[in-house]
Amino acid sequence: MLSVSNLSVQFGKRVLFDDVNVTFNGGNCYGIIGANGAGKSTFLKILSGKQEATSGHVHLEPSKRMSVFEQNHNLYDAHTVLETVLMGNKPLYAIKTEIDALYNDYNDANADRIGELQVQYEEMNGWNAESDAAAMLSNLDIKEALHYTAMADLDGKQKVRVLLAQALFGNPDVLIMDEPTNDLDYETIAWLETFLANYDNCVIVVSHDRHFLDAVCTHISDIDFNKINHFSGNYTFWYESSQLAARQRAQQNKKSEEKKKELEEFIRRFSANVAKSKQATSRKKMIEKLNVSDIRPSSRRYPAIIFEREREAGDQILNIEKLSADLDNEVLFDNIDLNLSKGDKVVVFSKDSRASTAFYEIINGKQKAKTGKYSWGITTSQSYLPLDNSTFFSEKLTLVDWLRQWATTEEEREEVYIRGFLGKMIFSGEEALKTADVLSGGEKVRCMLSRMMMLRANVLMLDEPTNHLDLESITAFNNSLKNFKGTVLFTTHDHEFAQTVANRVVELTPKGVIDRHTTFDEYMQDDKIKALREKMYS
Numbered sequence: 001m002l003s004v005s006n007l008s009v010q011f012g013k014r015v016l017f018d019d020v021n022v023t024f025n026g027g028n029c030y031g032i033i034g035a036n037g038a039g040k041s042t043f044l045k046i047l048s049g050k051q052e053a054t055s056g057h058v059h060l061e062p063s064k065r066m067s068v069f070e071q072n073h074n075l076y077d078a079h080t081v082l083e084t085v086l087m088g089n090k091p092l093y094a095i096k097t098e099i100d101a102l103y104n105d106y107n108d109a110n111a112d113r114i115g116e117l118q119v120q121y122e123e124m125n126g127w128n129a130e131s132d133a134a135a136m137l138s139n140l141d142i143k144e145a146l147h148y149t150a151m152a153d154l155d156g157k158q159k160v161r162v163l164l165a166q167a168l169f170g171n172p173d174v175l176i177m178d179e180p181t182n183d184l185d186y187e188t189i190a191w192l193e194t195f196l197a198n199y200d201n202c203v204i205v206v207s208h209d210r211h212f213l214d215a216v217c218t219h220i221s222d223i224d225f226n227k228i229n230h231f232s233g234n235y236t237f238w239y240e241s242s243q244l245a246a247r248q249r250a251q252q253n254k255k256s257e258e259k260k261k262e263l264e265e266f267i268r269r270f271s272a273n274v275a276k277s278k279q280a281t282s283r284k285k286m287i288e289k290l291n292v293s294d295i296r297p298s299s300r301r302y303p304a305i306i307f308e309r310e311r312e313a314g315d316q317i318l319n320i321e322k323l324s325a326d327l328d329n330e331v332l333f334d335n336i337d338l339n340l341s342k343g344d345k346v347v348v349f350s351k352d353s354r355a356s357t358a359f360y361e362i363i364n365g366k367q368k369a370k371t372g373k374y375s376w377g378i379t380t381s382q383s384y385l386p387l388d389n390s391t392f393f394s395e396k397l398t399l400v401d402w403l404r405q406w407a408t409t410e411e412e413r414e415e416v417y418i419r420g421f422l423g424k425m426i427f428s429g430e431e432a433l434k435t436a437d438v439l440s441g442g443e444k445v446r447c448m449l450s451r452m453m454m455l456r457a458n459v460l461m462l463d464e465p466t467n468h469l470d471l472e473s474i475t476a477f478n479n480s481l482k483n484f485k486g487t488v489l490f491t492t493h494d495h496e497f498a499q500t501v502a503n504r505v506v507e508l509t510p511k512g513v514i515d516r517h518t519t520f521d522e523y524m525q526d527d528k529i530k531a532l533r534e535k536m537y538s
């Protein structure tokens with residue numbers, strides 16, 4: 001369908017791709033993964049012709065159409081919603097535009113041309129285009145009343161949905177998406193997952209969203225060491241199988257037959273799970289055809305995130321009564337009662353993300369509540385990963401000195417002790433001597449996690465912990481919280497994180513709290529809760 005031959009890309013001295021040869025086939029969905037700055041976005045831009053390679057070729061089969069999910073949300077502001085969607089099918093839209101222009105200037109000379117174009121239009125199923133576009137929009141909950149509105153008049157959430165409809169419109173043979181779930185809400189992501197899982201054409205997508213990758217991918221395309229390697233299976237399969245292969249490599253005394261058996265057994269169990277999952281799709285069949293030769297040990301380095309507790313907390317964790325918060329006279333949440341017990345892992349959220357952030361700031365004593373009170377159990381100790389960590393990084397300290405600020409004993413002040421925590425977050429050697437004021441967003445979060453590990457609190461609070469982190473860190477972080485024995489309060493837009501860590505869901509609304517001991521998916525999919533949520537925000 002789409003092939004890349006002898007592709008090399010270099011910016012100055014930095015080599016991103018060196019003689020890459022890969023083919024993307026119809027019917028498959030490829031999830032592109034790779035470290036920050038590995039070249040994922042650059043690769044997609046080269047595929048879609050937006051950027052030139054240093055050398056090499058991209059070849060799309062003749063008569064096949066490619067479409068790109070637009071990341072610039074304001075590009076179509078001057079057009080109406082329906083027109084924006086129609087523009088997604090470029091050849092069709094070009095014909096339509098030409099027909100319209102010729103009609104405006106109708107004469108005998110152009111009548112023939114109009115006839116010709118109309119035949120083409122007919123062949124491309126053009127007469128149904130508007131109703132198809134309208135149906136697509138309605139599926140995405142963009143109501144008919146908005147179809148003739150200018151894009152400029154929509155809010156951000158609506159714009160993304162229209163651009164999504166544009167990308168999907170007219171069934172492109174190859175669909176390219178760069179981090180499509182970033183600005184989407186839970187419902188839209190769920191819709192997109194189902195749509196793509198049932199989509200028969202080729203999809204090439206960059207994403208850090210593991211739930212999304214698992215739901216849609218038949219292949220993982222890993223960018224590493226300037227090359228791209230395809231692996232069959234979804235993200236979890238790639239992760240688990242490559243981890244297993246890496247463990248096997250270390251077991252030198254184990255017979256190769258035993259290892260092969262173990263891998264086959266792993267594939268059998270994995271495929272059985274996929275078959276059981278709800279997604280009844282054509283994509284799924286691809287995932288069932290996995291084989292041992294596809295499995296290779298991972299060369300990735302995963303941070304070692306391990307949260308230990310200085311001591312175990314007693315039964316009383318946190319008690320909150322009638323808590324409320326405002327922002328510029330707007331109610332963020334009101335009348336929140338909450339009692340946390342040992343072992344609660346709570347995903348805290350609200351339709352307005354400022355509400356959950358205010359909540360953490362209040363219970364960490366950084367901000368005053370409007371009304372109400374909270375009290376921590378005397379045996380609890382807290383550590384908090386705030387959404388905005390900028391105040392932690394204003395000083396020019398080496399990372400070793402930076403982390404030393406939270407040392408409480410002589411032992412903890414030792415450089416080797418501190419380097420242990422930095423090393424766990426893959427700051428080693430020279431890197432630990434970087435200064436705190438020059439770090440990237442991802443590096444800052446990694447420092448904050450080193451700090452959290454060193455604090456050894458029994459209650460962890462995390463406001464959007466996966467922001468800026470790469471997939472390796474997110475996966476390691478997620479695993480560590482699943483295993484953590486203390487209490488966790490967290491807010492995340494990462495579906496997999498929410499679903500696999502939380503055993504309780506707390507929603508903060510302007511009309512009080514919704515509090516359920518359940519998983520995130522069960523909460524979001526429950527019709528009674530859906531109705532209640534509507535009421536609480538109305």
Ligand SMILES: Nc1ncnc2c1ncn2[C@@H]1O[C@H](COP(=O)(O)OP(=O)(O)O)[C@@H](O)[C@H]1O
Nearest residue numbers: 011012016034035036037038039040041042043
């Ligand atoms: N036009 C450009 N000129 C110079 N460097 C670039 C250009 N585009 C991207 N880069 C660099 O190439 C690397 C890969 O960028 P990108 O493809 O955006 O990475 P990813 O999407 O994998 O995070 C980065 O180090 C980036 O700074």
Ligand SMILES: [Mg+2]
Nearest residue numbers: 040041042178
């Ligand atoms: Mg990118």
